Amino acid sequence: MIEGYRCISGPDTTSDGYPLPLTGKPLTKHNVVVKKEGVELKQYPERFFPKKEDLGADEIRLTCIGSGNPIVRRAQAATGWLCELGNGDKFIFDVGGGTVQNLWSLEYSPAELDKLFLTHLHLDHVGDYHVLFDGMGWARNAPLQVWGPSGYTKEMGTAYFCELMDKAALWHIESKRGLVPSSGAVSVAHEFDVSQFSPENPRLLVYDENGVKIYAFPVIHCIYGSVGYRVEWNGLSFTFHGDGSPSTFEAEQAKGVDVFMHEGFLDAETFHQKAKLPLQNAQLVVGEHTTGDKFGMLMNIVQPKLGVAYHYFLDDDTIDPFYELYHQTCDLPLVLTQDLMVINITPDQIVTRQAWTNPLHWPSPAPPDKRGDMTLATRSEAAIPKWIKDTLITGP
Numbered sequence: 472m473i474e475g476y477r478c479i480s481g482p483d484t485t486s487d488g489y490p491l492p493l494t495g496k497p498l499t500k501h502n503v504v505v506k507k508e509g510v511e512l513k514q515y516p517e518r519f520f521p522k523k524e525d526l527g528a529d530e531i532r533l534t535c536i537g538s539g540n541p542i543v544r545r546a547q548a549a550t551g552w553l554c555e556l557g558n559g560d561k562f563i564f565d566v567g568g569g570t571v572q573n574l575w576s577l578e579y580s581p582a583e584l585d586k587l588f589l590t591h592l593h594l595d596h597v598g599d600y601h602v603l604f605d606g607m608g609w610a611r612n613a614p615l616q617v618w619g620p621s622g623y624t625k626e627m628g629t630a631y632f633c634e635l636m637d638k639a640a641l642w643h644i645e646s647k648r649g650l651v652p653s654s655g656a657v658s659v660a661h662e663f664d665v666s667q668f669s670p671e672n673p674r675l676l677v678y679d680e681n682g683v684k685i686y687a688f689p690v691i692h693c694i695y696g697s698v699g700y701r702v703e704w705n706g707l708s709f710t711f712h713g714d715g716s717p718s719t720f721e722a723e724q725a726k727g728v729d730v731f732m733h734e735g736f737l738d739a740e741t742f743h744q745k746a747k748l749p750l751q752n753a754q755l756v757v758g759e760h761t762t763g764d765k766f767g768m769l770m771n772i773v774q775p776k777l778g779v780a781y782h783y784f785l786d787d788d789t790i791d792p793f794y795e796l797y798h799q800t801c802d803l804p805l806v807l808t809q810d811l812m813v814i815n816i817t818p819d820q821i822v823t824r825q826a827w828t829n830p831l832h833w834p835s836p837a838p839p840d841k842r843g844d845m846t847l848a849t850r851s852e853a854a855i856p857k858w859i860k861d862t863l864i865t866g867p
């Protein structure tokens with residue numbers, strides 16, 4: 472236990488060090504995956520505490536900021552991941568409802584978290600967009616950079632989404648103009664054209680900086696315009712597939728990665744019973760997602776070192792059934808995720824643990840090299856009328 476931390480009781484580990492959900496059932500039996508035999512392996516503390524542990528120059532840390540679904544739960548925000556690289560780069564992948572309180576609890580400044588990659592525009596993947604955007608003025612004094620797919624029409628694409636989100640924040644931005652720097656109060660969309668995908672052109676390089684390559688590829692999910700991402704850096708790699716029904720196409724795009732992150736979903740009967748949805752609706756929804764047995768079929772094609780399933784409803788009686796379905800088709804190492812699960816990838820091993828974060832954390836200031844433009848603009852013209860301002864109580 473680290474002095475000064477007050478942790479919510481709940482997500483913890485078993486006596487063997489396995490990440491343990493609220494339910495008490497282990498979420499993985501593969502919390503350490505050894506990639507290279509015969510080398511001395513880095514030892515990690517049992518739990519991850521923000522700001523208490525350096526990331527090695529050659530490693531990747533993935534933190535689940537949301538493992539759940541629409542209708543967010545206290546223990547499961549909707550979908551989102553933070554990716555940190557040993558070179559200092561940080562990327563957010565999806566920002567579903569409830570994810571940003573987990574993100575901020577990792578104690579980075581908003582100024583360090585200005586790169587967001589969206590897989591698709593379902594609200595359980597973008598619901599906390601404005602919460603993330605609100606980092607402006609606190610510390611992020613540079614635009615929020617957003618990567619994402621174009622849509623079937625312009626109005627269904629990422630750029631239009633960002634434009635509308637900025638417009639919806641107008642009152643917020645105007646009200647703070649001149650109080651705090653407003654140079655971060657804008658989104659910059661880096662939209663890529665999904666019509667360029669084809670069997671001959673299965674993936675697009677959408678980010679190529681500082682030795683980091685991020686590719687996008689289409690996935691099958693409801694309508695066209697949903698993608699997955701493949702990240703490659705320092706000989707390490709992972710994919711994040713957003714949502715979707717399993718396809719051999721997406722599996723091909725993920726082949727040989729260290730970590731394969733894909734949604735995992737309840738079977739229709741359980742979803743019907745637990746969520747009280749009519750069975751027919753449950754079947755239709757589950758048809759757009761990936762059950763345990765199909766997850767295993769994807770894994771057999773991808774052959775990753777570790778599979779990671781998110782977007783799953785955790786409960787006492789749902790964990791074993793996912794594994795039972797999974798083991799019908801596959802025996803490769805798998806982690807079922809909960810919020811604030813942390814996965815370290817190095818050239819030698821992959822280690823999964825649970826983070827403990829402070830529920831009463833304070834905002835972290837921007838590092839000196841990321842302060843951005845601190846200039847204050849003039850106050851908004853939408854001034855409060857003099858007749859009411861004259862009634863202001865100014866002191867005792």
Ligand SMILES: [Zn+2]
Binds near residue numbers: 593
């Ligand atoms: Zn989703």
Ligand SMILES: [Zn+2]
Binds near residue numbers: 591593692714
């Ligand atoms: Zn979706």
